[in-house]
Amino acid sequence: MLALVDTCQATATARGRLCACLEPPALGRLRAIAADERLAAGEVLFAPGQPAQSLYGVRQGAVMLVRTLGDGRRQVLSFLFPGDVFGFEPDAVHSCSAIALRRSGFCRFPLAGLDEDLQLAVRLHAVACACLAEGLEHMLRLGRMTAAERVAGFFYRLWVRLDRPAELHLPMRLLDVADHLGLRMETVCRHLAALRRAGVVGPLGPDGDLPVLDPEALRRR
Amino acid sequence: MLALVDTCQATATARGRLCACLEPPALGRLRAIAADERLAAGEVLFAPGQPAQSLYGVRQGAVMLVRTLGDGRRQVLSFLFPGDVFGFEPDAVHSCSAIALRRSGFCRFPLAGLDEDLQLAVRLHAVACACLAEGLEHMLRLGRMTAAERVAGFFYRLWVRLDRPAELHLPMRLLDVADHLGLRMETVCRHLAALRRAGVVGPLGPDGDLPVLDPEALRRR
DNA sequence: CGATACATTGAGGAGGGTCAATCCGGGTGG
DNA sequence: CCACCCGGATTGACCCTCCTCAATGTATCG
Structure with missing residues (x-):
């Protein structure tokens, strides 16, 4: 399980990375709860309405987050690459789908295990902030x-x-x-x-x- | 200082509220660090480039977050009302301006005080997730x-x-x-x-x- | 009573959407 | 091996939504 998190560390950009800046106790916890997940191209990691119980870190491959309207209109919210973290939801339910664009591998972090270490929680918040800023940036593009x-x-x-x-x-x-x-x-x-x-x-x-x-x-x- | 946080509690929607779901210790800390801030209509709470050292909760009034391009193009990222929290930044610098739309009052929470309580950090993350989801929603509107x-x-x-x-x-x-x-x-x-x-x-x-x-x-x- | 700030309305133009035809490469099955 | 098909890319022609520019309206304020 150790290798999982370390792979993230190797390939990730510092900003969105979950395991960055962590000291041994928090890093240890992260390692302890991380699970492996793999998807083939086109496969769906989660879909709207499904319970959101984990965060995911991309290890290899590429993913996109997609929201679809009833009439078929689609918005690709983001493309994600090794090191990116996704799966943040305000409610306990996914609001978009995550689709692998090619054969991909993920770290899966059960939410239950993330809320019990202060350093980890702080880091989590930093990563969420990075996602948020990314989103605002894209808003500017779409709007203007x-x-x-x-x-x-x-x-x-x-x-x-x-x-x-x-x-x-x-x-x-x-x-x-x-x-x-x-x-x-x-x-x-x-x-x-x-x-x-x-x-x-x-x-x-x-x-x-x-x-x-x-x-x-x-x-x- | 007690009244500050309680005012938030009274007027806020549960989702974006910082002080929601907190038990006495975390709530006490929040109260201890909260500062008051007031702005007249049109005044600027922070501007791009300024150091980002606090989060803010709207108590009364209304604010907008604005990003401006060099050539004058503007994107209003969001309108905020009593109970809303803003000021999340991935770096220690503001990337947009916050402008009061009318006479407004805020709770100011120094970041330094938010990273030291687990429950508070978890709550902070939840609020950031709510903001993030809000942003994704708006992305769909702008795009599609x-x-x-x-x-x-x-x-x-x-x-x-x-x-x-x-x-x-x-x-x-x-x-x-x-x-x-x-x-x-x-x-x-x-x-x-x-x-x-x-x-x-x-x-x-x-x-x-x-x-x-x-x-x-x-x-x- | 001008001056200012913003809302409103109109006329015309352009950027991007819509629809449709064609291309192109790769896979499949004969 | 080749004909066929299929998904996706490409290109063209046309159209519509939204932008642009400009004039007018309206409330507030000095």
Whole structure:
């Protein structure tokens, strides 16, 4: 079980990481309660209405959190990568679904075990704050940025999050990106095509490979 | 100092309330560290870049949290009313401004005092989760709802939040509403006019009074 | 009585949505 | 091995919602 938490530690960004900044007692508790979980691409970790009894940390792979309206409208709340923690709910019930975008592995932390150590609780709050800030940031994008800005900004942030690779391996479909950015798939595709014509990115490969040629131009929007 | 926290308790919704569900020791600590703060309409409680050293609970009045882009684009992240808690930041610096919409009073809770009691820390996390969920909800609106839905939904939620009064007293300008909903003021005004023509709301008074004639129609969108 | 601040309304334009056709690569089954 | 199919990406044409700009209304305040 030790390896579970340590894997998180190795791959995570410091900010969203649950096990960061913990001293032996809290870390020990975290290790004691962590459970392993694995999902294949497309599988659902939890769905709306299900009881929310754990937090999850992504170890490998990629996940998205999705809310769906009755009439089929979808909002992808976030894409999550190794080190990210998710599953926060104000009530004891999930309000969105978590869907693996590829074969993924998770640390599962039962909520019951998280409320009994002060340092752990404080850390938990810090991680929740990071999620909250992330959400507010995205609110600004959805409310006040143009389609071009959203698309370029999205790929820039993804590129940074994935350690600035020469080639981005998108685990999600363009439809998912569109549902994240509050746009239509066609709109995302068009703006991506514009970036390609401008020499900012290369052609999108069939397996989701996207060469990033000019990250600076992406950042500038 | 006792009265401060108790005032929160009296007026707050259970969910976002910091002092809810606390037993004497934690409640005592909360009371011990709570400080009073008052602002006139339009005054700024904190601004981006300022050190974030406290959480705040609204006691009376109304506040909005605002993020502004360099080019003047604004996103109102949330409107806050008695009982709401705000000031969560992942870093020790504020990322948005808090602006009083009218004469308002706050409980100020220094962060330093919040990290030392387990029950308090757990409660803090619960409140942060509630904020987070609120944010995700709004993300869905910004990303996937039409202007008409956003406007109607906004006034419906405000009406519920303010205890379903016959007449809504809007503390904010239409411009603020627009910047909250990712719309233009004119668009908000037009859809509000449509609701008026449909007999769902009455005419908007000069001091922000808005009779709510058919809440059910508002809820239906 | 102007001046200010905000709400309201109209006319016109643009950005993004909608619908539909086509492409493309990979899998499947004959 | 190849024809077929399928999911997703791409592109085009058209349309509608919302934005933009501008004029007008209205209440408050000096």
